[in-house]
Amino acid sequence: MGKFQGKLFALLFYVPMLLGIFGSCDKTPPKTGTLMDFVPENTSVVFKISNFENLQADIENNSLLSKFGKTAPYLFFSENAVLLKNLHPTTQSLFCINKVNDSVSAYTFISKQTKNLFQPDSLKNKTIETLKLDDQSFQRITIDKQIAYSAIIDSVFVVSSSQQILLDILKGKTERDDTFKKVFNLPSSNKFTALIRGNKVALNDSTKVAFTSWSALDVTITPESLTATGITLATDSIPQLLNVFEDQIPQQNDVSALVPTDALGAVSFTFNDAEKFQKNLRNFRGEKDAVQTTGIFGSVSEVGTIQFKNETAIFIKSIDAALTNDALARYVSAKSEFREIEISSFSEPELFQKTFSPFINSTKANYVFQIENFFVFTESEITAQQIISDFQNNNTLKNTSYFENTATDLSTASSLLIFKMKGEFSETISGFFNAESSDNIKNISFDEFPLAVLQFSFDRNFAHVTLSCKEAGATAKSVSGTVSEKFNLKLENAVLGIPQIFSNQNNGSNVVVQDIANKLYFISESGKILWSKNLGSPILGTVEAATISGNKNFAFATKDAFYILDRNGKEAKGFPIKFKDKVTQPLSVFDYDNNGNYRFIIVQGKDVLMYDKNGKTVKGFGFEKAKSNIAQSPIHIRMGSKDYIVIAEESGKLNILSRVGKPRVSISKNFNFSEIPIAEEDNTFVVITKENTKERISQDGKISSQKLDVGSNYWFAINGNVKVTLDDNLLRINGKLAELPLGVYTNPQLFNVRRNNFVTITETQEKKVYVFDQNGNVLNGFPVYGTAAASIDSGSGKNNMIIATKGDANNLILYSSN
Structure with missing residues (x-):
């Protein structure tokens, strides 16, 4: 469990990292007992977790998060949060991170108080003391010399690694920001949501600017990927970069067709009104004087940078290349030609920094060339030649399998698109950690993650956000x-x-x-x-899916046991059920009303055993034994509002029963059953015999035969x-x-x-x-x-x-x- 907690802590930092986001009012919360009312003031990240156990398995299996096993955050979390492995929430819980100072963070866990949430009686090496400070009563819990502080407030259990944070919560000093409330209350069907205080975004290695107030992301963790979708909100009270996209319609991002595969990353931003966009940027920078661009950007819809190891290239994409050429003419002079592409010198190398800062900070746009509708500006001729060669050889990001895999998560048009390539995101991560852990992260290899993508699409006063990082495999x-x-x-x-x-x-x-x-x-x-998992015997028939308590489980039978496993391979409580007598047919699973109230049927020769999802024998099912061995797995058929359980015997007898196992349809004929399962067709029961006769049986027991x-x-x-x-x-x-x-x-x-x-x-x-x-x-x-x-x-x-x-x-x- 400690290993999981370390990776969870890494995740708490990793999701904001890919977003590029670092790190009030009335202080008295209403005593409603809702989890939101107890989120600490100035929290950096809040995770809404529906299923703690499933999250544990997802993180353990995720190949990206497993990289953080030896980092300082892992060590901090596993060594100082012993209490967390003894928490067992059965309802939604919140996990909050607060930065105490530049090198120390604290966690706070919040969940409804339930019977088995925290059971200290079973713990060894623990001390629980009741303290009173500033007229506030709370508990200090010491387990294996590690300390946490807890209280139950309005039926809500709160525990924190910081005494001061818990005291602040008890005094009503909680997160009251209106924007936070908005993102917290956004509807979501996802079981894992991250709420991130989004103060800054990293556009490149040297530029981090105020971007938004809060982001709400539904996070999905699979063994090979970490993805998230949601929204981010900016406010007008302070300058935030997201607002420069106001009144701009997101345009198509085509930079992937230009970026060489050996680049380290790229940034693309789009606009449909260049003049308004530049005005918004000047307002963000606090400037009054306009930069004279002689119409260069009037026919441009996409601008950005491509990062290489030792250089940054700048690109613009024109919707009318002839107009852009005319606007650039006074600034260029022919320099050389490479593969029939003219490379010219450019006399205004600081133009892009003056116009598009902070998106572009390069002041060395010395050369320019044109490829299709792209105009590319580089610091050196060598880089210009490299981009031209890779483009002509189709050696670009767009043509890679990992981009194709990631593109399914992205919109074709967006306001801002950030690519991080070749695992080059460790430097961005390090800003979230203290100096000691930064060195550890620099030593981690992310080579198997060739592409991480962050996309923003402005929409009125907020932006849609998509984050995707996938293992190449x-x-x-x-x-x-x-x-x-x-x-x-x-x-x-x-x-x-x-x-x-x-x-x-x-x-x-x-x-x-x-x-x-x-x-x-x-x-x-x-x-x-x-x-x-070694089972000891072959599975009879197929594995059946059964969603129990909102989680997908797998049910099946072998010749001597009945299993229910969760998707982590763990056996459900009360399973497996072992049998002395041989199981002779595959497991049957009935869910009469599609409400998860399952009935599981085990056949042993003539005997029928019915179990519920807890492994308990269902009482009141009247058909417990056939007169001869059962020939097929029992099936459930619904016709109209009536349920039928159909059991075929080797003697040829067909039993059509009610839910409680009582005869429902009387059959006057025996059948030579084949292996073809009995089915329902046109509100009749259909039996295909070994003689290839199709027998139809109506709901009142009438039989019609057809020789096939x-x-x-x-x-x-x-x-x-x-x-x-x-x-x-x-x-x-x-x-x-x-x-x-x-x-x-x-x-x-x-x-x-x-x-x-x-x-x-x-x-x-x-x-x-x-x-x-x-x-x-x-x-x-x-x-x-x-x-x-x-x-x-x-x-x-x-x-x-x-x-x-x-x-x-x-x-x-x-x-x-x-």
């Missing part, structure tokens, strides 16, 4: 026009069963797969094994209004025939992704995976290589899906398709 390999291979991962042993994909709204997608040694793997979308003119490899599947059949190589989707090449095919699988239905099927001899839409059309880019059945789900991008299948015996393949 293995470059996606293009398979065909619209399909890329995200990874090809070799496991310790051969893959067993069908790899399954589970999407999570805030954490991307993950693959769950088992190998023949019965090890279960949980793998990220980029191919990183997040955890594995199909081959021995027939399969039938239905999901809502999509029906799929396979007869040898004849695939029909809602009646539309897709004649496949002759071969040996897996059973078609139906999936719903972003409200669209898709069908996967694999030819196992030629090793081809097909994906069809619900209209019977094969998707562009398919088939792709695969040796077993495939599953699909939504990926982390906005418009893509991912496909998981088996490759060679030990290999798991994940594809991405737009």
Whole structure:
């Protein structure tokens, strides 16, 4: 837990760092008992945390935050916040950071007082004293010689590493800033939100200026990325740089097409009214006299800088290159030519600093050349030649896979766009730490994070903010026009069963797969094994998703146990449930009303066992034992307002029951059940027998039979209004025939992704995976290589899906398709 706390502290500094942000009124808060009322005055960062345990796992698995293990913030936090690992909030909590002085920070934790939040009786080496100071009563808690201070105020538990901060809260000295209240109360469905007092932004290594008052960011942590989206607010009471974009419409940012891949970063800002924008900048700087630019910027929509190791280049993008050329003519004289591009000397090297400070501070714009609509100004001819060469060779940021991966998070148009490349953000980070920790951070390598991006889009009196930093990982390999291979991962042993994909709204997608040694793997979308678990037996059927207490869990059965695991690989309380008798069918999961009140069905021969989400036996279910062995996993079918539980026996008896296990439909006929699951079609129960007879059973028990003119490899599947059949190589989707090449095919699988239905099927001899839409059309880019059945789900991008299948015996393949 201490390791997690250190990384959390690193995160507290890291999110504001990427934003470039460093680091009142009535002092008596209303006693409402709301968490906001107890945020310390002048706090730098406030984190709103919905699930402390999930956040712990996310941070532990994040490859960026793991870099901070040996920094002073980590050591400070893990050594001085022993109390935090003994806090167990079950509701939203706040975590606040205050800068005490230039080298010391203090934390404050705030949460509703609940029964198990803090249980000191179980702690060793602890002392709890009740103190009274300035007429305020509070507790001093000492654990392993580390001290924190706590109080319960209006049913709210507050603990701080600073006695003074706790006393101030008790006296009503809390954060009362109106802008803070606005950002705190912004609606958000995210489980982790950062509120950052945004005083300064780092435009380059030497310039940090007042930018905004507060930012509210929904933070998403995956194993390979840290992203955030939200808004930032400026005020008119003090000069703040965000306000220079007032009345400006964000324009398209095209600088990525110009920035060489070996640059260290770039800054791009846009405007649609150059004269008004320059006036706003002069007002920000407190200047009255206008700079004469002879119309150079009148036809310009994007301006910025490109940072190299020893030099800064300046660029402008024109919407009318001829007009810009005419305006520049009096300042340029021909110098040389490189690759048919003329490089000219420029006589006003300080023009950009005078016009666009603080965005641009360079005073050495000595040379200028034109590439398409870009005019680029450099300090030296060598840098000019380098930019020209890289542009002509397509060796620019726009053409990299990591930019393409990041671009899915960004808007094409924005007011301000900041790129940090080649992991060159440690210097920016160091401003958040004391001198001692700054040296530690300088020694950290961020090479696997080739790009961090910060984007602001002005909108009335605030700006939308996007932050994205992603690990490069293995470059996606293009398979065909619209399909890329995200990874090809070799496991310790051969893959067993069908790899399954589970999407999570805030954490991307993950693959769950088992190998023949019965090890279960949980793998990220980029191919990183997040955890594995030895089960001892193969999983029967598939893994089922079950959202319990707002968190996605995984439920499944083996021949001797019933498991529920959370997405961190931890067993739910009360699980696994071990059995002496053999489990004979895959786990069935019922959620009658889609409200998370799950019923889990275990079959042991003739016996039916029903459990709730806590692992307790459900009482009152009347069907506990069949007269013969059960032939298939029980299923739940809803027709209209009625629920049916359907249980097929090997004797041919079909039991159609109510929720409580009582007979609901009387059946007068026995059936020779095949492996095809019983389904619902047109408000009837459908049984496909081993003789390929389709038996329809109405809700009042009437039976109609249809002999199917199909081959021995027939399969039938239905999901809502999509029906799929396979007869040898004849695939029909809602009646539309897709004649496949002759071969040996897996059973078609139906999936719903972003409200669209898709069908996967694999030819196992030629090793081809097909994906069809619900209209019977094969998707562009398919088939792709695969040796077993495939599953699909939504990926982390906005418009893509991912496909998981088996490759060679030990290999798991994940594809991405737009």
